[in-house]
Amino acid sequence: DAGVIQSPRHEVTEMGQEVTLRCKPISGHDYLFWYRQTMMRGLELLIYFNNNVPIDDSGMPEDRFSAKMPNASFSTLKIQPSEPRDSAVYFCASTLLAGAYNEQFFGPGTRLTVL
Amino acid sequence: GENVEQHPSTLSVQEGDSAVIKCTYSDSASNYFPWYKQELGKRPQLIIDIRSNVGEKKDQRIAVTLNKTAKHFSLHITETQPEDSAVYFCAASTGNQFYFGTGTSLTVIP
Numbered sequence: 109d110a111g112v113i114q115s116p117r118h119e120v121t122e123m124g125q126e127v128t129l130r131c132k133p134i135s136g137h138d139y140l141f142w143y144r145q146t147m148m149r150g151l152e153l154l155i156y157f158n159n160n161v162p163i164d165d166s167g168m169p170e171d172r173f174s175a176k177m178p179n180a181s182f183s184t185l186k187i188q189p190s191e192p193r194d195s196a197v198y199f200c201a202s203t204l205l206a207g208a209y210n211e212q213f214f215g216p217g218t219r220l221t222v223l
Numbered sequence: 224g225e226n227v228e229q230h231p232s233t234l235s236v237q238e239g240d241s242a243v244i245k246c247t248y249s250d251s252a253s254n255y256f257p258w259y260k261q262e263l264g265k266r267p268q269l270i271i272d273i274r275s276n277v278g279e280k281k282d283q284r285i286a287v288t289l290n291k292t293a294k295h296f297s298l299h300i301t302e303t304q305p306e307d308s309a310v311y312f313c314a315a316s317t318g319n320q321f322y323f324g325t326g327t328s329l330t331v332i333p
Contacts, residue, residue, distance in 0.1 A: 141321075150325035151267070151312060164320060199266065211257065212321060214266040 112215035114200050120221045126188040129218045132181055133202030141212065142175055142185050143199040151199070157183065190222045225250040227315050229324025236303050237332050244327045246313035247295045253315040253322075256289060256296045261310045261326075270311075271298070303331045 113132040121127055133140045141156040155165040160177045168175070172191070177183040187194055197219050201212040226249040236242050246256075257272035273280045273287045273296065280287050284303075289296040300307055308331045313324040 151323040153320065153322070156320060211269045211272070214268070216266050 112200055112202055112213050114198075114215035114218050116218060117216060118219045118221075120223065121190055122223050123191055124189045125222075126186065127190045127194075127220060127222075129185040129198050129200075129220070131183045131185070131200030131215060133183070133200070134204075134213055135181065137202035137204050137213070139203045139210075140177060140183050141201040141203075142183070143201065143214075145197045145199060145217070146195075154185070187220075190220075192222045195220055195222050225253060225315055225317060225322040227313060227322045227324045229313050229327060231327060232325065233328045233330075235330045235332060238303060238305060240303055242300045242303050242307070242329055242331075244298045244311055244313070244329070245295060246297070246315075246324050247293075248315040248322070249294065250315070250317055251291075251294065252317045255316040256287070257314050257316070257321070258285075258287060258298050259312045259314065259323075261312065263309070267312060300329075303329075305331050305333050307331050 112134055115130045139158050142154040144152045144154055154167045155175045156163055157177045173187055175185045197217045199217045200215045203210040203212045227246055229246045234242055254275035258270050259267035260270045261267040271282050271285050271287050273289050275291055278289055284301050286299045310326045310328050312326050314321045
């Protein structure tokens, strides 16, 4: 398995533009997580899905952020409109089955820069 | 919800010395405590974890201890090497959601 796949790896956009980040979890993993990492706040959980259903989106900063998981092998995180303060590295992670004792496998991340 | 605090935020040690990173958590229901290492420009990767029914776990030069009464757990790295330089994150989990600490940037000076 190739692991968790994210695209693009780098994204530079201008303020006000729509940004879509993509993630393909490891096949068979039932849980998918979106994180945002910044120097100031560290690793923040934005939202997570179980079997394609959003379970907890309390970490989504505002209505400009939305996430979908139309099927077990694909998820998107969209920011519309983007702002400079959204600049960060966005990680997607997946984990196998329910229960606490499961390693989270992280993707390589998308480095987003909003000018 | 769970609140995980991690200290110190930065740590520098001489090669060969030990490094200790400490975390506290607030939710007594947390029962799984993984540690992730993130090298510069790379993704976080699990290095060791401990479950609530275990007080200590060791894997070669790294060890983790857990004190459920005091709600704190620690990462110990012995005989540090330059390749141990990275950011280390602790986390606590009550189920499927993970709450991460803010990270410790460890620098091992050759």
